[in-house]
Amino acid sequence: MSNKAIRLADVAKAAGVSQGTASNVFSRPQIVREEVRERVRAVAKEMGYNGPDPRGRMLRAGKVNAIGVVTSEPLSYFFNDPYARVLMEGITEACDAGGAGISLVSSQNREELAWNINSALVDGFVLFCLEGDSRLIELTRERTLPFVALALGFEDQSIPAIGVDNIAGARMMARHVAELGHRRVAILSLPFADDRFGPASMDDVHAAIYATSSDRIAGYFEGLAEFGIDTAKVPVFETQNDGQTTRAGLEYLFSQAEPPTAILAMSDRIALDALDWLRQRGIKVPLDVSVAGFDGVPEAALSSPPLTTVAQPIAEIGRRAVKAILDGASPGYREMLDLELVVRGSTATPKN
Incomplete structure (x- = not known):
C-alpha cells in the first residue's frame, strides 16, 4: 500500500480497532487505553501513516486560524x-494577539x-495592492469569507476598507512646499498604470487605474493651485516605485532648462531613492532642492537629511485590518485613519 493511499480506516483495520478509536488515538489520546494507543501508533508507524490531515480537521471545524494577505506584487515586496x-509588523502583531497565523497570497501573474x-x-x-483589479475582488467575494481592502479608493462602496485620505494628505504636503516659496515643483508619482514609466501627460493622469496615485496627484494639484501655480505646467514623472525608474525620473527632471526647486514624491521609498541620487551628484538637499515624501516609514527619520513626509499610521492600519477580519467584517465597513504632516530637514525655502 503506498503512503498516499493510506487512510485512517486502513490503520484502524490493521490494528483491530474501530475507526472512531483510531481517530481518538490521534485527536484525544487521553480517552484511549494505553495498550490500545500503543498498538494503533505502532501500526500507523509501520504503515507510514502520520495522522489525519490537519487541513481536513480545520475545515470540519469551520476555522483554520489564519489570515490571508493578498497582493499582486511578488512575495519579495x-x-x-x-x-x-x-x-506586516502591524498585521503580525494583531495575528499574534488573536492566535492566528498568516498566509501570504501572492503572484505577479493574475491567473x-x-x-x-x-x-x-x-x-x-x-x-493589499489590488486596486484596479475588480476581478480579483470578485474572486475574494466568492470565497464568502470576511475581507478588508487596504485602500479607500474603490468605487464600489460595499467593499470593506481601511485607509487614509490620500487627497487631503497630498494637499497638505503641497501647501507646505508652496508656503515655503517654491513655484518650480515636480512630482515623482506612483504608477498610474502597469508596466509603464516616464513623463506623464494629463491624459495619463486622468486615466489612472490606481486610486492611490490619482488621489495623491489630485491633492498635490489642489494644494499648489491655491498658491497660483499652474498645475498644467507641473512636470509629472511616473515611476514604478523603485530605484531604477526613480533615477530615470530625476535624470529627466534635472535635464530641463529650469529644474525643480522642490520634488513631491508619492512615497517615502521614491523620496529616499531621490535623496541618494541627488547626494551622488552633489545636489544639496534642501539648499538646492527640497524633497518631500509620503507614508512615514521609519527610514524617513534616519535619512540624511531627515525626510519631510506625510505620515500615515501604517502598523495601525494592519492591526485594524486583522481585527476587522477576526470580527467578521461586513460589506460596507469603512474606516479612515488620520494623517500627519511631519516637517524635517529635507524641505526649506528655495535659495532663489
Whole structure:
C-alpha cells in the first residue's frame, strides 16, 4: 500500500480497532487505553501513516486560524518595501494577539493569483495592492469569507476598507512646499498604470487605474493651485516605485532648462531613492532642492537629511485590518485613519 493511499480506516483495520478509536488515538489520546494507543501508533508507524490531515480537521471545524494577505506584487515586496514591512509588523502583531497565523497570497501573474485566492486555507483576506483589479475582488467575494481592502479608493462602496485620505494628505504636503516659496515643483508619482514609466501627460493622469496615485496627484494639484501655480505646467514623472525608474525620473527632471526647486514624491521609498541620487551628484538637499515624501516609514527619520513626509499610521492600519477580519467584517465597513504632516530637514525655502 503506498503512503498516499493510506487512510485512517486502513490503520484502524490493521490494528483491530474501530475507526472512531483510531481517530481518538490521534485527536484525544487521553480517552484511549494505553495498550490500545500503543498498538494503533505502532501500526500507523509501520504503515507510514502520520495522522489525519490537519487541513481536513480545520475545515470540519469551520476555522483554520489564519489570515490571508493578498497582493499582486511578488512575495519579495513584503520584505523589500519599507511601507510593506511596517504594515506586516502591524498585521503580525494583531495575528499574534488573536492566535492566528498568516498566509501570504501572492503572484505577479493574475491567473496564478486567482488560483491562490481560491485555494488558500484562511479565515479571511487582507487585500493589499489590488486596486484596479475588480476581478480579483470578485474572486475574494466568492470565497464568502470576511475581507478588508487596504485602500479607500474603490468605487464600489460595499467593499470593506481601511485607509487614509490620500487627497487631503497630498494637499497638505503641497501647501507646505508652496508656503515655503517654491513655484518650480515636480512630482515623482506612483504608477498610474502597469508596466509603464516616464513623463506623464494629463491624459495619463486622468486615466489612472490606481486610486492611490490619482488621489495623491489630485491633492498635490489642489494644494499648489491655491498658491497660483499652474498645475498644467507641473512636470509629472511616473515611476514604478523603485530605484531604477526613480533615477530615470530625476535624470529627466534635472535635464530641463529650469529644474525643480522642490520634488513631491508619492512615497517615502521614491523620496529616499531621490535623496541618494541627488547626494551622488552633489545636489544639496534642501539648499538646492527640497524633497518631500509620503507614508512615514521609519527610514524617513534616519535619512540624511531627515525626510519631510506625510505620515500615515501604517502598523495601525494592519492591526485594524486583522481585527476587522477576526470580527467578521461586513460589506460596507469603512474606516479612515488620520494623517500627519511631519516637517524635517529635507524641505526649506528655495535659495532663489
